[in-house]
Amino acid sequence: MSKYEKAKSVLLGLRLATDERWVTLCENNLEAVLSDHAWCEQKAALNAISTLTKYPMHADLVEELTKIAIEEMEHFQMVVEKIRERGMTLQYEHKDSYVGELAKYILVGGGSKENQLVNRMLFSAMIEARSCERFRLLTEKLEDPELVAFYRELMISEAHHYTTFLGFARKYGSDIDVDKRWQDFLDYEGEIIKKYGVDETMHG
Numbered sequence: 001m002s003k004y005e006k007a008k009s010v011l012l013g014l015r016l017a018t019d020e021r022w023v024t025l026c027e028n029n030l031e032a033v034l035s036d037h038a039w040c041e042q043k044a045a046l047n048a049i050s051t052l053t054k055y056p057m058h059a060d061l062v063e064e065l066t067k068i069a070i071e072e073m074e075h076f077q078m079v080v081e082k083i084r085e086r087g088m089t090l091q092y093e094h095k096d097s098y099v100g101e102l103a104k105y106i107l108v109g110g111g112s113k114e115n116q117l118v119n120r121m122l123f124s125a126m127i128e129a130r131s132c133e134r135f136r137l138l139t140e141k142l143e144d145p146e147l148v149a150f151y152r153e154l155m156i157s158e159a160h161h162y163t164t165f166l167g168f169a170r171k172y173g174s175d176i177d178v179d180k181r182w183q184d185f186l187d188y189e190g191e192i193i194k195k196y197g198v199d200e201t202m203h204g
Helices: 003-009 021-028 030-054 059-085 097-106 113-141 145-172 178-195
Strands: none
Touching: 003 178, 021 030, 021 113, 030 059, 030 113, 059 145, 097 113, 113 145, 113 178, 145 178
């Protein structure tokens, strides 16, 4: 199985696929979706940095999240370059309502340090999973060969991040039923995603 096929198959847990009409919205306003994508990469880097600063006792977590933070900022730069190459302008960052709804579900309450870490890992994994699914759809439906190749490369990277976050949730959630919590979270995401896919943003 190729890396591309693995990236596709790893996302089978998502309950609902993005409506293909979302791609048309993106094609009609590439400047908006590319700008939003750039800021998503920047926020992903900040999330990785924020998480590793809270759990410095886990050396492997710090090492991997450092790599992810660097990679996400490299992706930010890559997207900004795509914007400029096409004569477009990076727009202002907008609030990501989808991510906000995920946070309200999974990043609630306190509990043990272990519980908080598991929730942060599942939160991060879900964002990567949905982003990867959106990237896959773009590779299949966009008519722009350059962007198809671009998003195929990023899709593979997002799939790796997704499995990394899930792996850490399971490793450091030894006293938690992580798989059940993840399945419940997938059910929740499957419901809220029904109202998204209607804006030319990565998660909108």
